[in-house]
Amino acid sequence: MTKGKKAKPIDTTTEEKIKEAARVVFLKKGYAATRTRDIAEEAGINLALLNYYFRSKEKLFNIIMLETVNGFIQTMTTILNDEKSTLEKKVELIASNYIDFVLREPNIPIFMLSEMRNNADGLLERMPVIQPILKSTFFIQHQDYVAKGKITEPNPFQFFLNLLALTIFPFISSPLVKLIGGVNDTQFTKMMQERKKLIPVWIKAMMKAK
Amino acid sequence: MTKGKKAKPIDTTTEEKIKEAARVVFLKKGYAATRTRDIAEEAGINLALLNYYFRSKEKLFNIIMLETVNGFIQTMTTILNDEKSTLEKKVELIASNYIDFVLREPNIPIFMLSEMRNNADGLLERMPVIQPILKSTFFIQHQDYVAKGKITEPNPFQFFLNLLALTIFPFISSPLVKLIGGVNDTQFTKMMQERKKLIPVWIKAMMKAK
DNA sequence: GTCTATAACGTGATAGAC
DNA sequence: GTCTATCACGTTATAGAC
Numbered sequence: 001m002t003k004g005k006k007a008k009p010i011d012t013t014t015e016e017k018i019k020e021a022a023r024v025v026f027l028k029k030g031y032a033a034t035r036t037r038d039i040a041e042e043a044g045i046n047l048a049l050l051n052y053y054f055r056s057k058e059k060l061f062n063i064i065m066l067e068t069v070n071g072f073i074q075t076m077t078t079i080l081n082d083e084k085s086t087l088e089k090k091v092e093l094i095a096s097n098y099i100d101f102v103l104r105e106p107n108i109p110i111f112m113l114s115e116m117r118n119n120a121d122g123l124l125e126r127m128p129v130i131q132p133i134l135k136s137t138f139f140i141q142h143q144d145y146v147a148k149g150k151i152t153e154p155n156p157f158q159f160f161l162n163l164l165a166l167t168i169f170p171f172i173s174s175p176l177v178k179l180i181g182g183v184n185d186t187q188f189t190k191m192m193q194e195r196k197k198l199i200p201v202w203i204k205a206m207m208k209a210k
Numbered sequence: 211m212t213k214g215k216k217a218k219p220i221d222t223t224t225e226e227k228i229k230e231a232a233r234v235v236f237l238k239k240g241y242a243a244t245r246t247r248d249i250a251e252e253a254g255i256n257l258a259l260l261n262y263y264f265r266s267k268e269k270l271f272n273i274i275m276l277e278t279v280n281g282f283i284q285t286m287t288t289i290l291n292d293e294k295s296t297l298e299k300k301v302e303l304i305a306s307n308y309i310d311f312v313l314r315e316p317n318i319p320i321f322m323l324s325e326m327r328n329n330a331d332g333l334l335e336r337m338p339v340i341q342p343i344l345k346s347t348f349f350i351q352h353q354d355y356v357a358k359g360k361i362t363e364p365n366p367f368q369f370f371l372n373l374l375a376l377t378i379f380p381f382i383s384s385p386l387v388k389l390i391g392g393v394n395d396t397q398f399t400k401m402m403q404e405r406k407k408l409i410p411v412w413i414k415a416m417m418k419a420k
Numbered sequence: 421g422t423c424t425a426t427a428a429c430g431t432g433a434t435a436g437a438c
Numbered sequence: 439g440t441c442t443a444t445c446a447c448g449t450t451a452t453a454g455a456c
Contacts, residue, residue, distance in 0.1 A: 014421075029328065032243035036450060046423055051451055107327070114324035116385040117317070118239065124389050133390050157391045158401065158408065161380055169375035172382065175326040179334050180343050181367045191368065198368065205419030206412045224439075246432060256441055261433055263439095 015053050017043045023064050027107040030114055031061050062123070069112060069127060075101065080136035087141040088204065091163060095199040098167050099192050109168045133160075145207075152210045162206060166199050225263045227253045232270050237278070237317040240324055241271050272333070279322060279337060285311065290346035297351040298414065301373060305409040308377050309402050319378045355417075362420045372416060376409045 012020065021043035025034050036057050040047040054060040079085075079093045102108060116124060133139075134157075142156040153159055170177060170192060177183055183191065222230065231253035235244050246267050250257040264270040289295075289303045312318060326334060343349075344367075352366040363369055380387060380402060387393055393401065 030240070030242065030324065032240065035448085037448095047450090048424085048452080049422065052421075055451090057450065110324055110327050113382050113385075114240065114320055117320050119385055124385060134392070153408070155401075155404075157387075157393075158405070161383075161387065162376060162412070164383065165375040165379035166372060169379045169382075170371055172323050172379075173371075173374065175323075175329055175334060177367075177371065182344070183367075191365075194365075195368070198363070201419045202372070202416040205415040209411045209415030245430085247430095257432090258434075258442085259440065265433095267432065 014045060014049060018045060018050055018053055019060075019063065022060050023068075026061060026064050027068070027105065027111045030111065065115060065123060066127070068108060072108065072112065073127070073133075077132060077136065080133060080138035083137050087138065087145060088200065090138050090141075091203050092200045094163060095167050095203075096196045099196050102168065102171050103189060103192060106171055106174065110172050113172070151207045153207065159207075163199070163203055166195070166202065170195070224255060224259060228255060228260055228263055229270075229273065233274050233278075236271060236274050237315065237321045240321065244271075275325060275333065276337075278318060282318065282322065283337070283343075287342060287346065290343060290348035293347050297348065297355060298410065300348055300351075301413050302410045304373060305377050305413075306406045309406050312378065312381050313399060313402060316381055316384065320382050323382070361417045363417065369417070373409070373413055376405070376412065380405070 018039065022039045025038045025042055029038070034057075036050055037047055039060075040050055043050075050057075050060065054063070075097060076094070079090055079097065082090065082093075085093065119125075138160070139156045142151065142159060145151040146154050146156075151159070174188060177191075178185075178188060228249065232249045235248045235252050239248070244267075246260055247257055249270075250260055253260075260267075260270065264273070285307060286304070289300055289307065292300065292303075295303065329335075348370070349366045352361065352369060355361040356364050356366075361369070384398060387401075388395075388398060
């Protein structure tokens with residue numbers, strides 16, 4: 001989005017078709033449950049081409065994983081580091097942007113988190129984008145609010161965690177939500193749309209709780 | 211727990227050893243990434259014994275999955291349906307009990323949720339324990355509070371979802387928490403202990419937010 | 421670049437001795 | 439009941455024709 005020169009083309013190359021297919025299947029089933037044949041079929045190409053372009057299942061996976069995590073984190077850091085917006089505005093933006101984002105690709109959170117659980121090969125540590133979050137404007141603004149007595153929770157990380165939890169958890173638990181709540185896809189989407197407005201209100205209330 | 215005649219024995223049978231090992235490995239790696247050989251090794255027994263006792267990997271998995279989900283849901287429904295405790299008390303109990311529960315077995319939430327994502331074979335629907343949650347005392351009390359104007363959020367499900375999110379999400383995202391926050395295991399446990407007290411306070415504040 | 425055919429390997433499951 | 443040895447199969451990856 002920020003690095004490409006051309007807009008998303010209609011006619012994709014074979015390589016791109018495979019990558020797109022890999023993305024779909026990996027995100028849906030996870031690494032271990034995915035067979036390269038699934039990807040080839042999804043891409044409408046022959047199995048051999050997958051290895052021709054990407055050498056191995058694992059290499060292809062690493063590319064998808066990296067891009068996915070990067071996309072996720074980058075959106076985050078951009079918002080967190082915007083010096084023009086207030087802390088309250090950042091909360092709104094994160095809730096709103098991420099709910100839209102994940103509504104478009106609902107499998108991303110559970111995919112990322114379940115693949116990270118063993119942190120195989122230390123894939124996480126190799127992502128340079130991650131650490132700066134602690135030093136972001138968001139966290140500085142939080143400390144500032146604490147100093148001014150506008151926030152009762154002094155740990156910025158608990159605060160950040162709560163925001164993420166309220167935003168992302170419903171998607172991760174959507175199978176349960178749909179079953180327990182008797183909610184269908186349309187209703188689920190509507191619930192999440194409501195939450196775009198509710199989360200900032202809730203967070204604001206939590207900030208002053210004691 | 212409710213069906214056994216004897217307390218947990220020190221000397222376990224082979225069958226139990228296998229089941230315990232299966233539990234450990236499945237919870238850690240998930241169904242697809244687990245090899246029956248991993249389980250056999252973890253149990254300190256021969257691979258053939260696994261099939262002797264449980265016929266197949268899938269059957270063994272279904273047993274583990276069922277027990278895990280049942281344990282999780284049962285604890286929940288017991289608290290939710292206690293007619294003696296107030297809504298506030300239930301919130302305390304859920305936060306406190308589940309944080310202790312998951313601190314003991316941190317892999318349970320991500321395991322359950324990632325295995326449910328495709329809901330293969332409709333495993334979820336076959337669990338009778340799940341539906342009654344909507345009709346629990348917890349939800350009735352919530353409706354009562356709404357009627358009395360003590361709660362601003364009229365949707366009990368959003369309310370319940372928030373409670374679960376604040377309680378469980380940190381565990382699911384613990385790899386990220388540890389990396390981004392530079393938190394080690396001891397500090398993580400301490401953070402979660404703090405949350406046992408904080409979550410009820412936060413929820414209380416959210417209840418009155420508008 | 422793309423395909424078919426097949427090699428190489430890993431994994432679930434079983435046969436059969438003890 | 440427990441083991442070793444092995445089968446049967448599915449999956450990743452490659453060789454080689456086009």
